[in-house]
Amino acid sequence: MMRIARSILILAAGGAVLAPLYALGHGAEFLSAKLTLMSDAEVRLDVTADFGSNPLIADEAAALDALSDPVRLQSQGELIELSKLTRASHSIHQNWAKFAPASYLPSDTDDQSHQLITASWQWRSQTPEIVFEMPKGKMHDVLLWTQDESNPDAPPKWMLLLAGDQSKAIPVHPRSWWKDWKVFGAGGLAAVLGLLVVRRRNWRSPATRPAGEAAF
Numbered sequence: 001m002m003r004i005a006r007s008i009l010i011l012a013a014g015g016a017v018l019a020p021l022y023a024l025g026h027g028a029e030f031l032s033a034k035l036t037l038m039s040d041a042e043v044r045l046d047v048t049a050d051f052g053s054n055p056l057i058a059d060e061a062a063a064l065d066a067l068s069d070p071v072r073l074q075s076q077g078e079l080i081e082l083s084k085l086t087r088a089s090h091s092i093h094q095n096w097a098k099f100a101p102a103s104y105l106p107s108d109t110d111d112q113s114h115q116l117i118t119a120s121w122q123w124r125s126q127t128p129e130i131v132f133e134m135p136k137g138k139m140h141d142v143l144l145w146t147q148d149e150s151n152p153d154a155p156p157k158w159m160l161l162l163a164g165d166q167s168k169a170i171p172v173h174p175r176s177w178w179k180d181w182k183v184f185g186a187g188g189l190a191a192v193l194g195l196l197v198v199r200r201r202n203w204r205s206p207a208t209r210p211a212g213e214a215a216f
Contacts, residue, residue: 029056030160031070032100033144035130041175043130044122045082047071047142048099052115056140060092060117066140067119071161074131085123092117101145101156129169134161146170 034046047070051063067090072079082088093116134142144167145158159167 029054029141030143031066031140033071033142034099035144035146035170037146037148037150037170037172039149039173039176041125041128041172042122043125043172044120045071046099046118046120048096048116048118049140050114050116052094060115063117064090064119067117069135070119070138070140070142071132071134071144074133074166075127079133079135082121086121088119088121090117090119100143101158124175125172127172128174129171131169132161132167134163134165136164138163 032048034048036044036046038044047067049057049063049066051057051060057063057066067088069081069083072081073085074080094114096114096116099116099118132144141163142161143158144161145156147156148154150173161167
């Protein structure tokens with residue numbers, strides 16, 4: 001069943017292709033990776049594993065292992081582990097609807113218990129586009145899909161990543177450069193004020209300066 005579903009998905013997607021998400025049938029074997037695009041280049045990646053009715057993930061420990069390094073961020077020819085970007089948070093739940101599109105919900109396991117665990121990473125992208133890559137040798141395929149907070153009703157787009165696959169470039173919302181300038185300006189002002197304080201401490205009037213000391 002897993003191999004059949006996997007083949008159907010690959011054929012439907014044409015490989016790792018960003019496309020509208022349609023009915024996928026049984027998908028409990030895949031890790032569901034939801035990339036939320038937020039304002040000011042902020043992104044959140046929620047990767048969910050089913051360890052309640054998944055032949056590839058026996059228990060919570062196996063799920064945590066699968067989620068420890070599901071995909072990596074490609075940056076300037078290097079692959080960066082998500083743990084290098086930010087610390088992950090984890091939650092155990094049964095809410096497939098929040099972390100997978102409706103058409104991705106498993107169709108032939110509705111009468112089985114789904115114990116889900118989601119690992120979440122959130123960071124501010126330093127590039128206008130994001131590219132993920134699946135490390136080679138990974139056993140768990142990842143269904144990567146996007147949701148844009150500015151247009152939550154738009155159909156999600158998705159791509160299936162197998163071991164060694166690279167995603168298409170995913171544009172993020174532009175950064176608010178005025179915030180960077182605001183921080184830079186505040187830092188610059190603090191530096192100038194600090195310099196003035198130091199010079200004021202070192203400055204003494206001619207009336208208090210020891211005899212023979214030259215003015216600067």
